Amino acid sequence: MNQYHPFILPFFIGFLAMLVILFVRYALWFRGFSKENRKRIAVGLFTTQTLLAIKEVGAEALLHLKIYRTNPVLGFMHMSLAFGWFLLILGGKLESWYFTGDFTNPVWYAIFLRYFEPDSTHLMYHGVFLFFMELALLMVLVGVALAFTKRLKKSILRIKNTTRHNFGNKMALYALWLIFPLRLLAESVTTAAHGGGGFLTASVGVLIPQSWAVESELYFWWAYSWSLGLFFLALPFSRYLHIPTEMVLIFLRRWKIEPASGFNPDKGLQAFEVHSCPGCGVCLDVCPAINKTEIAFQSAYFVNQVRRGNGYEQTSGMCLNCGQCDEVCPVGINLENLRHQTRSKIFNQASFNHSWMPGSMVFWRETTEVVLFTGCMGRLNPQTTLAVKNLLNEAGVSFIHMDEEESICCGRPMMLAGAAESAKKMMDRNRENILAYHSKVLVTTCPICYKIFKDEYNLEIPVLHHSEYLWQLIDEGKIVREKSALQLAYHDPCDLGRGSSCYEPPRKVIDSVGQLQTLSRQREKSLCCGNNLGSLSLSENERQNITANTLKVLTLDNPDVVVTACPMCKKTLQRQSQVKVTDLAELLWETHPSNSLKFSKKIEKSRFLAEVK
Amino acid sequence: MAGTKFGFFDANVRSINLDVETPETIEGVLHREPSLLKCIGCGNCAAMCTAGHFTDLRFYRLNLYLKRGLVNEIRKEAQNCMLCGKCQLTCPRGVNIRHAILLMSSIRP
Numbered sequence: 001m002n003q004y005h006p007f008i009l010p011f012f013i014g015f016l017a018m019l020v021i022l023f024v025r026y027a028l029w030f031r032g033f034s035k036e037n038r039k040r041i042a043v044g045l046f047t048t049q050t051l052l053a054i055k056e057v058g059a060e061a062l063l064h065l066k067i068y069r070t071n072p073v074l075g076f077m078h079m080s081l082a083f084g085w086f087l088l089i090l091g092g093k094l095e096s097w098y099f100t101g102d103f104t105n106p107v108w109y110a111i112f113l114r115y116f117e118p119d120s121t122h123l124m125y126h127g128v129f130l131f132f133m134e135l136a137l138l139m140v141l142v143g144v145a146l147a148f149t150k151r152l153k154k155s156i157l158r159i160k161n162t163t164r165h166n167f168g169n170k171m172a173l174y175a176l177w178l179i180f181p182l183r184l185l186a187e188s189v190t191t192a193a194h195g196g197g198g199f200l201t202a203s204v205g206v207l208i209p210q211s212w213a214v215e216s217e218l219y220f221w222w223a224y225s226w227s228l229g230l231f232f233l234a235l236p237f238s239r240y241l242h243i244p245t246e247m248v249l250i251f252l253r254r255w256k257i258e259p260a261s262g263f264n265p266d267k268g269l270q271a272f273e274v275h276s277c278p279g280c281g282v283c284l285d286v287c288p289a290i291n292k293t294e295i296a297f298q299s300a301y302f303v304n305q306v307r308r309g310n311g312y313e314q315t316s317g318m319c320l321n322c323g324q325c326d327e328v329c330p331v332g333i334n335l336e337n338l339r340h341q342t343r344s345k346i347f348n349q350a351s352f353n354h355s356w357m358p359g360s361m362v363f364w365r366e367t368t369e370v371v372l373f374t375g376c377m378g379r380l381n382p383q384t385t386l387a388v389k390n391l392l393n394e395a396g397v398s399f400i401h402m403d404e405e406e407s408i409c410c411g412r413p414m415m416l417a418g419a420a421e422s423a424k425k426m427m428d429r430n431r432e433n434i435l436a437y438h439s440k441v442l443v444t445t446c447p448i449c450y451k452i453f454k455d456e457y458n459l460e461i462p463v464l465h466h467s468e469y470l471w472q473l474i475d476e477g478k479i480v481r482e483k484s485a486l487q488l489a490y491h492d493p494c495d496l497g498r499g500s501s502c503y504e505p506p507r508k509v510i511d512s513v514g515q516l517q518t519l520s521r522q523r524e525k526s527l528c529c530g531n532n533l534g535s536l537s538l539s540e541n542e543r544q545n546i547t548a549n550t551l552k553v554l555t556l557d558n559p560d561v562v563v564t565a566c567p568m569c570k571k572t573l574q575r576q577s578q579v580k581v582t583d584l585a586e587l588l589w590e591t592h593p594s595n596s597l598k599f600s601k602k603i604e605k606s607r608f609l610a611e612v613k
Numbered sequence: 614m615a616g617t618k619f620g621f622f623d624a625n626v627r628s629i630n631l632d633v634e635t636p637e638t639i640e641g642v643l644h645r646e647p648s649l650l651k652c653i654g655c656g657n658c659a660a661m662c663t664a665g666h667f668t669d670l671r672f673y674r675l676n677l678y679l680k681r682g683l684v685n686e687i688r689k690e691a692q693n694c695m696l697c698g699k700c701q702l703t704c705p706r707g708v709n710i711r712h713a714i715l716l717m718s719s720i721r722p
Contacts, residue, residue, distance in 0.1 A: 317712060349719035353692040356667040376663065376697035407663055409695040417696055417715055426695065533698050536715065539648060540707025571702055 003116060007222045008108035014229030015107065021236040022244060032267025037257050044255030053254035057247050062086050066330040070282060073157045077150065078280070080143030082243075087136035095129045111228070114187045114201075115221050118194035130198035137187075138200055140180045148177060161284035161291070163300045165239070169279070172238035175231040182227050186220035189213045239304065242278040246331055249276045259337065261420075263345035265306050273338070276331050277303040283325035283335075288528040292545040293318065293538065299325040299335050306342065314537075316342040320546075321416055321534020322494040327524055343418030343536075352414075352422040357429050358406040370399035370469075371439040373453075375446035376409050377567035384567055387589035388445055388466055394592070395478035400437060408433070410449035411456075412495075413533045431457055443469045445585065447496035447566045448533060454500060465496060466585055467506035467565045474512055481591055486514030486603075488587070489559035491550070491573065492526035493566035506565045509584050513591045514560075521553050529564075531572040547576050555579050560603050563587055578610035639679055642716045649713055651706040652676045658700035658710060668693040672700055672710055675717060684720055691718040 033041070044050065059065045062083045068075025089110075096110040097103050099117055109116060120126040150157050165173065184204065191197030191205035192213035205213075235241060249272045257269050265274045283299040284290055290298060297315035305311035316339050326335045370392065374385045385401070392399050408430055414423035434442055434457075442459060444450045445466045453463040464472075473479045488510050496502050503523050510516050521527050530546030551573060554562050562581045564570050574581040580603055582590075590599040643649055652673060659671040670693040678686045694714045701710045 347715050347719060349721060350715050351688075351692055351718055352694065354695065356664070356693060358667065376695075376699050377702075379663075380661070380699055380702055409663070409697040413696040413698055413711070417711065419696075531702070533711075536712040537646065537709055539709070543707075568698075568702075 003106055003109045005112075005115070005221075007218060007225050008112060009225070010222075010229035011111065011225040011232070012108055012229075014232035018232040018235050025236060026248070029267060029271040032260075032264060032271065033257070034260060034268070037260075037268065040255050040257055041252075049254040049256075050251070053251045056250050056254070060250065060330070061243070061247050064330065067280065067282065070328060070330070071158055073146070074150075074159065074280075074282075077143050077146040077157065080139045081147065084136050084139035084143060088133065088140065091129070091133045091136055095133065098129065099123070112221065112225070114190055115217075118190050119196040121196060127198075130196075134198035134200040137180065137184060141184065144177055144180050159281070159285055161281060163279045163281040163284065164296075165279065166304070168234065169238045169304075172231060172234035172240050175227050175234060176240070178227040179224070179231060182220065182224040186217075186224045189217050189220050193217050239277070239279040241275050242331070245272055246276040246278070248272055249331070253332075259334070261341070263341040265309070270338070270341070273333050274303055274306050277307075277333055278331065279304060280330065282328050282330055286324045286328050286525065288322060288324065288530070288550065289318075289320060289538075289542070289546050292549065293542045299329070299333075303333070303335070303338070306338070312342055313346050316346065317536040318538050319534060320494075320528045320530070320532040320538070322528035322532050323498040324494075324525075324528070327498055339534075340415065340418055340420075343416075344420065345418070347418050350417075350419060352419060354422065354425055354429075357408050357426070367438050368398050368400045369440050370397055371434060371437045371442050372399050372401045373403055373410075373434070373442060373444040373446075373449060374401070374407075375403070375444060375449040375567070376407060377446050377448070377571070378403075379407065380571055381445075381567040381583065384445055384570070384583040384585055387583070387585040388443075388470075390589050390592075391470060391473070391479060391585060395473045397473070397478075399443075400439070402433065402437070410446075410452050412448050412452040415452065415456075416534045417536060427452070427457060431459065434459060435461075441469070445567060445583070447493045447499065447502075448568065450502075451495045451499045465500070465502055465505070465565065467496075467509055468502065470585060470588060471505040471508045474509065479588070481513045481588065483512060484514050484591065486561065486591075487517060487557070487559045488514040489517045489519060489554045489557070489562050490522070490584075491529065491554055491562060491564040491569055492523060493564060493569045494526075494528050494532055496565055497526055498524060506563075506584055509588060510563055513587060517557050517559055519553060520556065527553060529566075529569040529572040531568055533568070543572075544576065547572055551577050560607075561587065578606075580606040636682065638684065638720050639682060642679060642713070642720070645716055646709055646713045648706070648708045649676055649679070652708050653706060655705060657703040657705065661699040661703050663697065663699070664693045664695055670694055672714070676708075676713075679717065687717050688720060694718070 064075050064078040064082060067078050092110040092113055096105050096113050146157065150162055154160065154162050184200065187201045188204035189208055191201040192208035192210055197205050252269060252272055259269045264270050277300065279300045281300050287298045295315065295318065297318040302312060302315050305315060319339055321336060321339060323336055329335060372388065378385050389401065408426055410430060411423035411426040414426065440461060442453060442461055442463045443466055444453060444463065447465060450463065450465045453459060470479065490507060490510055492503065507516060527550040528546065529550055530543045559579060562573060562577060562579050563584050564573065564581065565584050567583065570581055570583050589595065654673040654677065656673050658673055659665050662670060664670045670690050675687055675690055691714050696711050696714065698711055704710060
């Protein structure tokens with residue numbers, strides 16, 4: 001039985017080259033793992049985590065369930081390409097095994113089986129194999145057709161933006177598109193020449209005259225082999241490297257590998273993460289800054305730049321760090337962290353000296369129930385601070401306003417800029433100051449501070465955002481309000497919502513004084529106000545574009561007041577909004593029976609001003 | 614040294630030679646943060662600044678230093694910043710102050 005023909009060479013050489021390059025690259029990345037991480041791999045290998053990882057590979061790398069959940073059509077496209085191809089490879093191997101009775105037949109024999117064995121009618125169950133293989137091929141072809149449509153008309157796949165690829169990635173993409181139509185053609189021509197074939201190849205084969213098919217059969221197999229070879233050769237250098245890398249990453253995650261600090265896109269876990277990005281573009285549509293800036297800095301582009309090793313210096317500083325892409329990434333790449341690490345590399349020369357910071361060496365201070373921390377942005381919103389204080393007084397809670405006189409920044413802005421060391425010093429000083437009060441709870445009005453207090457400070461007392469604390473006071477009946485007919489739109493601050501998963505308490509507070517509106521982008525999907533401290537180099541103009549878009553979403557149903565829970569968001573939205581923007585503490589205080597008349601007049605005034613404008 | 618006489622004093626005589634004061638570094642900062650050129654020196658940033666309450670940090674002044682090539686003064690003052698961003702919210706010209714401070718404190722002599 002002949003199992004060789006020169007046309008298999010392009011495929012086989014490409015395939016071998018891919019294996020060698022992959023092996024070398026992975027070996028280099030594996031060398032970057034620390035000793036502890038290597039131990040974790042060795043231990044994890046023989047636990048149930050490995051089995052769970054295999055299950056996850058099936059669900060994510062083949063079926064793409066996460067993408068399916070966010071966008072069924074897009075998920076179906078990825079699934080039919082990946083799972084269909086997997087079925088083709090698996091089916092081809094089983095079929096060739098069945099044909100020869102030898103499992104160890106050459107790789108190319110299984111791939112180009114239809115050329116070597118055009119007629120299989122002499123075998124039992126040959127129809128089952130044929131049907132299975134051609135069904136898988138049809139599945140992949142549907143995927144390719146969808147992928148092609150995606151490039152022509154995005155709206156059919158229910159997306160607004162698709163990733164723009166560079167030259168290398170485009171070449172790999174075109175090679176991938178060609179593989180399966182060529183396979184169909186080659187198999188159909190062989191069917192036309194020698195008979196046999198399943199429902200797909202036989203139907204196409206009927207259209208091809210036999211004499212022509214016998215003559216030109218080989219050309220199609222050559223072309224199919226070339227497209228495969230080119231794709232495999234391009235794979236380790238293009239975004240398609242994500243196909244094998246994502247699978248390895250799933251195993252590494254299951255084995256609980258700890259990420260190393262610092263920016264090392266060619267070492268250890270970070271290398272696997274960065275190269276797992278398929279550039280699928282799910283992060284594009286959700287980004288609040290998409291099409292609002294001169295340079296596209298979205299994660300799909302940013303990760304690609306990190307991989308290439310240039311261009312990321314500019315884009316990493318632009319991102320607002322709102323966390324939206326991190327939330328939806330189907331591969332689960334830790335994009336926020338990657339940005340911080342990149343910034344720590346870019347600004348590694350920046351030096352800070354905060355030896356001037358006030359307050360230290362306090363062993364005892366007057367005890368109180370609540371320590372109130374309003375943060376830097378609280379200073380720009382004295383009304384919010386005043387409202388919170390009034391509310392605490394109304395509820396009869398004893399409190400101390402910690403940073404009324406001297407305030408130290410919580411350290412998160414420093415952290416977002418990649419200067420973790422300097423941030424740590426500020427955090428230590430703040431921790432000393434907070435714990436010196438021996439209070440029962442720390443309440444902060446700023447979500448930026450809230451997130452870092454909760455995640456990094458390791459305080460011994462509970463940390464609450466003022467929305468949580470106010471809701472508790474309302475729930476306990478210490479603050480009583482009547483529900484009015486006010487239409488209220490709530491803006492989820494990034495650091496409170498996605499950052500700290502605090503969605504309900506502010507909504508409950510707002511719902512207790514008015515009618516909370518449902519928005520098209522809320523909770524996990526809420527937009528950034530446009531001034532997140534994450535962004536370093538976004539220009540004023542670009543920020544304003546983002547804010548305008550966010551306001552459009554917020555004011556779609558003509559709310560009386562836009563409510564937020566972040567002094568930064570409030571200040572930013574206020575600048576451009578026609579509708580009154582307020583913090584929920586102010587809302588709660590101004591709906592107090594003694595103030596409500598004044599409040600309704602304020603709303604009337606802002607409405608009048610909006611009409612005049 | 615400047616000496617005090619009759620209620621006023623002479624400033625030190627300073628000549629600024631931009632060829633000596635590494636204009637590439639300065640141009641690099643201005644290139645990476647062009648919004649610095651929009652600064653009108655109104656002083657809002659300094660009025661807001663917590664670090665400026667305790668130290669000499671005045672951002673509008675840093676910007677002037679930058680254009681005069683006073684690299685040492687910049688390094689000395691910029692390192693006090695906490696990057697909290699209050700200044701940026703009050704800036705009427707939309708200068709990316711936090712980014713500028715990061716770039717300024719990265720300047721090496």
